Amino acid sequence: MRQMSTKNVLISGASIAGPALAFWLRRYGFEPTVVEKAPALRPGGQAIDVLGSATEVVRRMGLLEQVHARSTGKRGTSYVDAEGKARASISSEVFNGVGANGDTEIQRGDLAEVLYAATRENVEYLFGDSIAALHEDESGVHVTFEHSPARTFDLVIGADGVHSHTRKLAFSPESEFLRHMGYYIAIFTTPNLLNLDHWELDHNTPGKIAGSYSARENTEAKAIFAWASGPLDYDYRDADAQRRILTETFADQGWEVPRLLAELPNAQDFYFDAMAQIRMDRWSKGRIALVGDAGYCASPLSGQGADLSLVGAYVLAGELAAAAGDHRVAFDRYETEMRPMVDACQTFAEGVGGWYAPNSKAMIAFRNLNVRLLPYLPWRGLIGGAPQKVARTIAVKDYRIGDPVA
Numbered sequence: 001m002r003q004m005s006t007k008n009v010l011i012s013g014a015s016i017a018g019p020a021l022a023f024w025l026r027r028y029g030f031e032p033t034v035v036e037k038a039p040a041l042r043p044g045g046q047a048i049d050v051l052g053s054a055t056e057v058v059r060r061m062g063l064l065e066q067v068h069a070r071s072t073g074k075r076g077t078s079y080v081d082a083e084g085k086a087r088a089s090i091s092s093e094v095f096n097g098v099g100a101n102g103d104t105e106i107q108r109g110d111l112a113e114v115l116y117a118a119t120r121e122n123v124e125y126l127f128g129d130s131i132a133a134l135h136e137d138e139s140g141v142h143v144t145f146e147h148s149p150a151r152t153f154d155l156v157i158g159a160d161g162v163h164s165h166t167r168k169l170a171f172s173p174e175s176e177f178l179r180h181m182g183y184y185i186a187i188f189t190t191p192n193l194l195n196l197d198h199w200e201l202d203h204n205t206p207g208k209i210a211g212s213y214s215a216r217e218n219t220e221a222k223a224i225f226a227w228a229s230g231p232l233d234y235d236y237r238d239a240d241a242q243r244r245i246l247t248e249t250f251a252d253q254g255w256e257v258p259r260l261l262a263e264l265p266n267a268q269d270f271y272f273d274a275m276a277q278i279r280m281d282r283w284s285k286g287r288i289a290l291v292g293d294a295g296y297c298a299s300p301l302s303g304q305g306a307d308l309s310l311v312g313a314y315v316l317a318g319e320l321a322a323a324a325g326d327h328r329v330a331f332d333r334y335e336t337e338m339r340p341m342v343d344a345c346q347t348f349a350e351g352v353g354g355w356y357a358p359n360s361k362a363m364i365a366f367r368n369l370n371v372r373l374l375p376y377l378p379w380r381g382l383i384g385g386a387p388q389k390v391a392r393t394i395a396v397k398d399y400r401i402g403d404p405v406a
């Protein structure tokens with residue numbers, strides 16, 4: 001039996017990357033603890049694609065059936081004018097390959113629930129708490145919490161998203177790594193006001209898009225907004241200020257925008273953020289490492305966040321197990337293994353804002369023309385298959401770890 005020097009791992013953040021990492025660490029004999037700032041698992045968020053290598057990771061977790069059972073089943077998207085007339089439509093299968101090879105689309109909150117349910121029995125979760133301070137020495141990382149008693153862990157992993165608290169504590173301020181991409185995004189749940197049947201409607205004016213798609217078997221819908229903007233000065237903890245920014249930005253818009261915005265005060269799961277990337281040369285420092293958006297956010301909207309989190313968690317845990325817990329070796333291999341996928345996803349994400357919310361009427365018409373023609377183009381696989389291609393940048397290694405660890 002192999003001896004492991006590292007056993008106790010603290011993970012900060014219980015969304016996608018955190019529970020996925022806890023799942024694999026537990027499988028390999030580590031003892032993960034997950035601390036999450038929110039009092040319970042956070043609901044909400046957009047529908048996200050699980051594609052390529054991420055699908056393979058979910059399959060290896062034995063959770064693919066559960067993920068498919070909660071799939072959005074969204075059939076496609078239409079781009080409509082101010083009167084609601086469809087100017088271009090496209091099926092999800094042509095657009096991003098969802099439906100092929102087990103790839104699927106699922107609400108972010110549903111995926112988080114599946115991962116949490118798969119780990120809650122044998123992983124310690126500390127909800128409503130946060131790391132207050134970290135101090136590393138040869139014996140481990142000494143952690144004080146906002147509420148729980150202080151403890152020492154062998155490793156600490158930040159899975160706490162684009163505004164990672166762990167990154168701020170252990171690396172440098174956010175401004176050093178965050179790259180604003182010129183767009184903002186907001187999303188919240190509404191009733192299915194537009195009677196959509198597994199379908200999305202989007203309305204563009206230059207630099208703005210408002211849309212809605214049905215969710216949970218058409219029993220509800222998501223309202224989604226994105227707009228071109230330089231960095232805004234607001235308090236990211238102040239949701240009322242963010243609601244005001246959204247309402248003011250879309251006050252002049254036609255189509256169904258006023259009806260969608262009228263639901264904003266009732267929404268329990270309002271999400272608002274800049275489209276931004278996290279670019280770092282290294283995702284680890286001593287006994288502390290980052291996974292998912294905390295280390296390499298590709299951006300909201302582009303669809304790669306969940307894929308990078310699922311694959312990153314799998315690789316990080318696998319390399320730790322393969323190195324029998326030697327974090328120096330494992331973190332190096334994790335960086336080498338993940339870097340090509342991170343680079344590919346971040347490069348892909350750069351074009352997404354302009355495609356989604358083109359900046360001029362001419363570009364909107366051009367985008368719609370492309371959407372109409374896409375199913376007939378010989379190179380449709382190149383465009384439609386691009387998200388899948390980047391999601392397959394790295395093959396999923398087989399971390400078959402021989403003996404159980406002790």
Ligand SMILES: Cc1cc2nc3c(=O)[nH]c(=O)nc-3n(C[C@H](O)[C@H](O)[C@H](O)COP(=O)(O)OP(=O)(O)OC[C@H]3O[C@@H](n4cnc5c(N)ncnc54)[C@H](O)[C@@H]3O)c2cc1C
Nearest residue numbers: 013015016017037045046130160161165292293300301305
């Ligand atoms: C509620 C919510 C809604 C989202 N909606 C969208 C969306 O509409 N579109 C989109 O593209 N992406 C959205 N995202 C981001 C998306 O989930 C990620 O891009 C992707 O899934 C990668 O996940 P992650 O686990 O790395 O980070 P995230 O999903 O961002 O999760 C980070 C987790 O860390 C927790 N956390 C933050 N600070 C601390 C702290 N100090 N201590 C402990 N825990 C902390 C957060 O509460 C959260 O649960 C959303 C995330 C959340 C949490």
